[in-house]
Amino acid sequence: MRSRILGTGSYAPKQVLTNADLETMVETSDSWIVERTGIRERRVAAPGEACSDLGVLAAQQALADANVQASQLDLIVVATCTGDSPLPSTASLIQHRLGAVKAAACDISAACCGFVYGLSVADAYVRTGYRYVLVIGAEVMSSIIDWTDRNTCVLFGDGAGAAVVGPTEDDHGILSLHLHSDGRLSDLICVPGGGSRIPPSERMVIDRLPFIKMRGNETFKIAVKTMEDAVREATSAHGFGIDDVDWLVPHQANVRILKAVGQRLRLPLERIAVNLTRYGNTSAASIPLALDEAVKNGTIQTGHVVVMAAFGSGLTWASGIMRW
Numbered sequence: 271m272r273s274r275i276l277g278t279g280s281y282a283p284k285q286v287l288t289n290a291d292l293e294t295m296v297e298t299s300d301s302w303i304v305e306r307t308g309i310r311e312r313r314v315a316a317p318g319e320a321c322s323d324l325g326v327l328a329a330q331q332a333l334a335d336a337n338v339q340a341s342q343l344d345l346i347v348v349a350t351c352t353g354d355s356p357l358p359s360t361a362s363l364i365q366h367r368l369g370a371v372k373a374a375a376c377d378i379s380a381a382c383c384g385f386v387y388g389l390s391v392a393d394a395y396v397r398t399g400y401r402y403v404l405v406i407g408a409e410v411m412s413s414i415i416d417w418t419d420r421n422t423c424v425l426f427g428d429g430a431g432a433a434v435v436g437p438t439e440d441d442h443g444i445l446s447l448h449l450h451s452d453g454r455l456s457d458l459i460c461v462p463g464g465g466s467r468i469p470p471s472e473r474m475v476i477d478r479l480p481f482i483k484m485r486g487n488e489t490f491k492i493a494v495k496t497m498e499d500a501v502r503e504a505t506s507a508h509g510f511g512i513d514d515v516d517w518l519v520p521h522q523a524n525v526r527i528l529k530a531v532g533q534r535l536r537l538p539l540e541r542i543a544v545n546l547t548r549y550g551n552t553s554a555a556s557i558p559l560a561l562d563e564a565v566k567n568g569t570i571q572t573g574h575v576v577v578m579a580a581f582g583s584g585l586t587w588a589s590g591i592m593r594w
């Protein structure tokens with residue numbers, strides 16, 4: 271028996287923040303952002319709109335798509351680095367809002383790889399007898415963005431994606447998942463303050479420590495290499511070549527990263543799902559958001575071999591391969 275994604279859903283906040291809007295906030299330009307990243311606009315949560323609000327809407331769609339009732343869920347896993355608050359878990363809040371009365375609930379912290387890590391938890395539990403597991407990637411990145419830092423504020427966006435995972439006995443479904451991390455590179459992308467190392471204080475806010483910091487250029491190079499390795503690991507685990515991959519659904523950080531990965535793999539951009547143009551980098555939400563779009567618009571079809579690949583803070587990197 272293996273696990274399979276039975277239904278997907280996604281949600282992005284209504285408010286659109288364009289590159290032109292950012293030009294009025296920091297010293298940047300539409301042409302710089304488009305040339306260096308491919309991003310044209312991103313979504314930003316409304317004041318008071320939190321991670322669980324986005325996650326619930328994506329989850330409701332995924333449940334409807336899977337034809338599964340919330341009350342049938344055994345487990346809810348929320349991948350996020352921007353949960354509603356440190357305690358309780360955002361998954362617990364979503365469990366209550368959905369009415370998933372018998373589901374266990376927990377959050378996973380694996381940054382942009384969170385959804386693939388979450389799927390691995392779902393896959394393992396389904397293989398050992400759980401019936402339905404809901405995996406959500408949801409982020410309000412705007413809550414940890416330093417809107418005065420042009421190095422980062424142009425990159426990120428808010429959104430959520432969800433998948434209901436359940437058992438299957440045919441040859442469709444999740445073939446394998448591959449997870450990695452290297453904590454030596456933990457300072458490449460981080461939010462230094464707000465945890466137990468530098469607890470909340472007036473000083474740390476003045477020093478901009480509750481906000482995301484990134485050494486973009488170094489991250490870029492490592493991202494290309496780890497994504498390439500992750501895709502090769504997923505395909506070779508099943509004796510597949512790159513030509514057997516119908517769709518790569520990657521973490522959406524920068525279109526130049528995706529082009530470089532495609533070139534190294536000899537995988538044309540036409541077989542890579544790209545939606546960062548409209549959403550920016552939504553961290554743990556990026557893969558499920560892109561997956562839901564590609565499934566709903568008919569790009570990904572039954573029988574397709576789909577590879578997911580991600581990298582992010584930690585450093586973490588991960589991949590997964592499915593027959594849709």
Ligand code: UT7
Nearest residue numbers: 297298299302306382420421424486487489490523524582
């Ligand atoms: O999901 C999390 C993983 N994160 C990522 O995957 C991000 C990976 N990195 C990247 O996508 C790219 O490195 C960036 C888009 C972040 C930056 O692009 P880059 O080509 O690596 O630029 P750079 O950092 O080398 O900066 C080049 C120049 C610098 O100016 P100087 O020092 O050459 O004068 C920056 O200050 O561009 C400047 N710059 C900007 N200029 C206009 C940086 N941000 C901006 C901006 N607008 N928003």
